[in-house]
Amino acid sequence: MYFTSVPVTPAAVCPAGPVIAIVGGGYSGAAVAWHLAQVLKDRPGRIVVFEPRAELGRGLAYSTPDPDHRLNVPDHRMTLAIEDPLHFKRWLTSEAAPLLAPGSATLAGEIFAPRAVFGQYVAAHLAPLIAAGRVVHRQSAVTRISATGAQFAVQDASGAIVTADQVVLAVSHPPPALPSELAALRHDPALIEDPSAPGVLAAVSPQERVLIVGSGLTAADILCSLIRQGQRGGVQILSRHGWRSQPHGPKQAETTAEFTEGPARTALTLLRRVRKALAADAARGLSWHAVFDRLRAQGPAIWAALPLAERRRFLRHLRALWDIHRFRIAPQTHDIVSRAERAGRVEFHAARLIGVARTPQGLLTTIRPRGSSHLAHLTVDRVILATGPAHGQVIAGNPALASLQEQGLVQPDPLALGIATTPQGRAIGQAGAAVPGLFVAGPLARGTVGELMGVPEVTAWAEHLARQLVADLPQPAAVVG
Structure with missing residues (x-):
């Protein structure tokens, strides 16, 4: 099935009707807006997206200009429409798409595009809806949301207020939390707490000795940026287990494992x-x-x-493995990291961070290698956090969410992953x-939902919310005649 946007023309500007405000116009908010436009069709209603960036759909993840910051999922699994898995892949071959740099495709023909290109794809599909008035982009951040009877007053940074019948919270990822072991570096210019902030990595001099705390995909992206900048001072990458994001596997048959029939009730x-299924697949010649x-x-x-309680146990003991x-990791990114490691430009450490102190020689970082009772030291010039978003702090760090919490309208979820919701997505x-x-x-x-970090899952959730939002709106009166 080829999934296309609903037809839009200047005449499609929505008349007076319910207003749906979406707070945040990164991928999550843009996907909800796009699917809302599909579901609303010709019904009256206005979709208003609050997003400070110039385009919808880029957000934090897809605004990065670095061409080495790639999607970690191939083109045929990235889509705005679950029913049309090749939606993005086709767009990449259209005249609207940019030319991709050499090396973007693997020998198997899978394309791991720069993340900025995916952002361009999403923005391109929202642009005609904005031009036609089906979606209104207010280029401003929301500072307060107030409940006013059955509606909401959404106030942006300019002081303007939009009265909405429904509000969708799609705010950006919060920055990483500063580990207590690095508290001595708070406000120190040698510490980069948020590596996604524009321009911060460009401030790292090539001769600096760098410590990256965290060894996942964010750390790999940081390393790629530093290598592109000619970094030669050496990079140390530290995490408790020393585990890294694994590469993609070969094309192979699907597993016969089934986890939803008589589902597990405990993490153990x-x-x-999972271990039994892995052993069975290995016997069939399949990879993990x-x-x-x-x-x-x-x-x-x-x-x-x-x-x-079992979800907590999973997060505590199995989340890092998951x-x-x-x-x-994208094959191209994996290749850059592997070559840097072979050349001695980067070293990985499985160790616990103990503390850091500034000395005349630099930042003396104390660590305890995994499996050892002895301490070790690394002397560096720069520390960069790559520990991932601090989702448990998202309400306190966002004025709009904090205002809702003041009114008792939202609360953190019990696992500190975000906001408490019902299984249908209501706060x-x-x-x-x-x-x-x-x-x-x-x-x-x-x-509540489980895995919601990847584009396929976020897209499916956006489709679900769009249907739920429209179902909750007053139904149009039947025409008699």
Whole structure:
């Protein structure tokens, strides 16, 4: 099925009707807006997206200008429409798409495009809706949301207020939290707390000795940027386990493993079932990728079956293992990291960070290597955090969310992954009930939904929310005659 946008013309500007405000216009918010336009069709209603950036759909992830910051998923699995998995792949061959740099495609023909290109794809599909008035882009951040009876007053940084019948919270990822072991570097210019902030990596001199805290995909992106800048002072990458994001696997048959029939009720049972499935697949000549692909596809049902205490146990003991197998590294990025390691330009450490102190020779970082009772030291000039977003701090760090919390309309989810929601995506207020008209999009709902960090999952959730939002609107009166 070829999925296209609804036809839009200047005449399609929506007449007076319900207003749906989307707070945040990165991928999560843009996907909700795009699907809302599909579901609303010719019904009256106005979709208003608050996003400070010039284009919708880029957000934090897809605004990076570095061509070495690539999608970690091939082109045929990236799409705005779940029913049309080749939507992005076709766009890449259209006249609207930019020319990709040599090396973007693997020998198997899969394209791992720069993340900025995917952002351009999303923005291109929102642009005609904006031009036609189906979607209104208010290029401003929201500073406060107030409940006013059955509606919401959404105030932006200019002081302007939009009255909305429904609000979708699709705010950006918060920056990483500063580990207590690095508290001595707070406000020190040698510390980069948010490596996604524009221009911060460009300030790192090539001769500086760099320590990256965290060894996942963010660390790999940082390393690629530093290498592109000619970094020669050496890079140390530190994480407790020393684990790294795993590469993609070969094309192979699907696993026969099934995790939704009689689903596991404990993290330990789930782990045992995964190990059994991996052994069975290995006997068939399959790599581990097949089982983890099945786990990802069945993730919502697996997560829903686990009680809260078992979800906590999973996050505490198994999350790191899940992440390195689930969030795989693009082949081109993997090649850059591997070559840098072979050349001695980067060294990985499995160790616990103990503390840091400034000395005349630089930043003396104390670590305890994994499996050792002895301390070791690294002397560096720069420390960069790559520990991932601090989702547990998202409400306190966002004025709009904080204003909702003041009114008792939102609360953190019990796993500190984002905002508490119902399984349908409605925000749960502090009284424990769903708040009418208030929804949560994207990764902030993953405490309830489960896996919501990848584009396929975020897209499916956006489609679900769009249908839910429209179903909640007053139905148009039937025409008699």
